[in-house]
Amino acid sequence: MNDEALAAAFAQRRPEALAVAYDRYAKLLYSAAYAVLQNSADAEDCVHDSLLSLWKKTRAFMPWRGNLRSFLVVCVRNAAISKKRAQVRHSRIEDVRALAAEEREPFDPFEHERLARALALLPAEQRDPLRLAYDEHLTQTQIAQQLSIPLGTVKSRISLAMKKLRDALEVHHESH
Amino acid sequence: MNHIDELAESYALGALDDDARHDVEQHVARCATCATRLSDAADVVASLVAAGPGATPAATLRERLLAGTRRPERLERIWGGLAAAFVLGMLVPLVSLFWIGNRDLRADHRSDVVLATLVNSHFNHVQFNEPAAEMPAKALYGRHGEWVYVIVLHPHGTLVVEGRSPDGVFRPLGSVVPQGRNGTMFAEPTEPVDALRLLSDGTVVGTAKLVTHR
Ligand SMILES: [Zn+2]
Numbered sequence: 463m464n465d466e467a468l469a470a471a472f473a474q475r476r477p478e479a480l481a482v483a484y485d486r487y488a489k490l491l492y493s494a495a496y497a498v499l500q501n502s503a504d505a506e507d508c509v510h511d512s513l514l515s516l517w518k519k520t521r522a523f524m525p526w527r528g529n530l531r532s533f534l535v536v537c538v539r540n541a542a543i544s545k546k547r548a549q550v551r552h553s554r555i556e557d558v559r560a561l562a563a564e565e566r567e568p569f570d571p572f573e574h575e576r577l578a579r580a581l582a583l584l585p586a587e588q589r590d591p592l593r594l595a596y597d598e599h600l601t602q603t604q605i606a607q608q609l610s611i612p613l614g615t616v617k618s619r620i621s622l623a624m625k626k627l628r629d630a631l632e633v634h635h636e637s638h
Numbered sequence: 639m640n641h642i643d644e645l646a647e648s649y650a651l652g653a654l655d656d657d658a659r660h661d662v663e664q665h666v667a668r669c670a671t672c673a674t675r676l677s678d679a680a681d682v683v684a685s686l687v688a689a690g691p692g693a694t695p696a697a698t699l700r701e702r703l704l705a706g707t708r709r710p711e712r713l714e715r716i717w718g719g720l721a722a723a724f725v726l727g728m729l730v731p732l733v734s735l736f737w738i739g740n741r742d743l744r745a746d747h748r749s750d751v752v753l754a755t756l757v758n759s760h761f762n763h764v765q766f767n768e769p770a771a772e773m774p775a776k777a778l779y780g781r782h783g784e785w786v787y788v789i790v791l792h793p794h795g796t797l798v799v800e801g802r803s804p805d806g807v808f809r810p811l812g813s814v815v816p817q818g819r820n821g822t823m824f825a826e827p828t829e830p831v832d833a834l835r836l837l838s839d840g841t842v843v844g845t846a847k848l849v850t851h852r
Contacts, residue, residue, distance in 0.1 A: 477707070480703070480704065480707055481700075481704055484700055484703060484704075485700075488695055488699070488700065489692065489693075489694055489695070490684070490687060490688060492693055492694065492695040492699075493687060493688075493690065493691065493692050493693045494687040496691075496693040497687070497690050497691060497693075498652075502693075502695075502696070505693070505695070506695055506696060506699050509695065509699065509703075510699060510702060510703050510706070513703055514703060514706045514707070517707060528673075528674075528676070528677025528678070528680055528681065529677070529681070531684055532677065532680035532681045532683065532684040533677070533680055535680065535683060535684040535687050536649075536650050536652075536680045536683055536684070539652055539683065539687065540649075540652050540659065543652040544656065566691035566692065566693070567691065567692055568688075568689055568690065568691060568692060569687070569688045569689070569690060569691065569692030569693075570688040570689065570692075573685055573688040573689040574688075574689040574690075576685070576689070577685060577686060577689035578689070592651070595648070595651040595652065595653035596651055596652075596683075596686060599652060600653065601653055601654060601655050602648055602653050602654065603655075605653065617644040617645070617648060618644055620644070620647050620648055620651065620653065621643075621644040621646075621647040621648070623647075624647040624650070624651070624679050624682050625647070627682050627685070627686075628678055628679075628681065628682045631681075631682070631685055
């Protein structure tokens, strides 16, 4: 089953599609959740709950038109971020950075290298809001406060940074 | 809402709060342009995740997830609850509906007949298919299609149930009557029916095929 056929089967809730999607993407999805939550039980719950709820209302997928892998990553990651924000609200903030610093291999070393190069090309004024969003899971409003810049500026800088990353990744892709 | 514009990238990154996220999801469900933009941003986030540290879930997660798809869904549990209520406690509304559909019954035997129907008759049940998903509906029916009891969760609009007679023609069986937050319709068609359809203000919003024993 190629990725396109899998996406179609997933959207139709075909019984085998969830198993195939899991086998194909579970490690990446779990890595996404773990990177946010830094706790294996929470990350597993997050992958489990997100996949199952998407599976049960797959209409939500239909309008995306994109690839299933990216869609699932964003959904699982957003769910993990929500969970993290709720945890932070309800408990003391622990030093998760220390945990994150534990030595681990990149999920995909090739992608790691591509992204490192693309990120290095971003000006600091675009990289900083991107990093606060991606690494610190801050909302746009929190980023605006932290960097003391208007909300509209945060939006446009994040947007620009993402587009540049996309272009960099695509150009690099074609040269292969 | 206008196009989501720059919110697409922030959504994909997880930089929106729950309300803004919800707005984006609502919008992309209707707008192909924004859906494409969101997909592009999602590809970048997938790359960022793949470039980050890898982690492997416990082997038990797969089994747990697949077991979840086999477990009855919430809706099924609601129906299970309704079926139990139907047998155990929903006698009062049913009695009145049953009366409407059984005007020829002798008054002094009405209650007996209702109880007899519940306790003695073998009935099947079927869920109305996909188009009724916004308004889930289920039918309980006698095994020969001789009586039909339709339950609609959260009905809206004017709902009418039609039944297909042996000649293949759908004929009205009755209107769905509100019962609290749900609606019900009971009928004893003059001829057995083998299929039902649910119409909302004249439009078919659900169909159900009955498995009857002739
Ligand atoms: Zn739009």
